[in-house]
Amino acid sequence: MLTTPAGRLARLHYLPGTFRQLSPGDHVLCAVTGAKIPLDLLRYWSAERQEAYASAEISTKRLLGQV
Template structure:
């Protein structure tokens, strides 16, 4: 089965208030859970760590070091 670019994980550059797509794809993976996050639903990330999070709770735990 061939994967289309839209089925692959995107590579993003995370800024403080927005992100930039470096490699197209349909989703990114949560840095903590590994869960696929569709790009239109991506709301939580760390510009400092350059990683995405599936929810605000996961982002908060990660940033507080409580994983």
């Protein structure tokens, strides 16, 4: 069984509605706040910008150009 390295930043390719893991890790960083987002809690990202977001509010503000 493969294990994910704890505490390691994952590299992802964001697609509409899903993402593909390019390198192993257990989290990504929010593009706006820099907060760690565990992969199992990652819900918001932009496939166009290839960015992850910590919350729906942050994602919306980024989309509207407010951050």
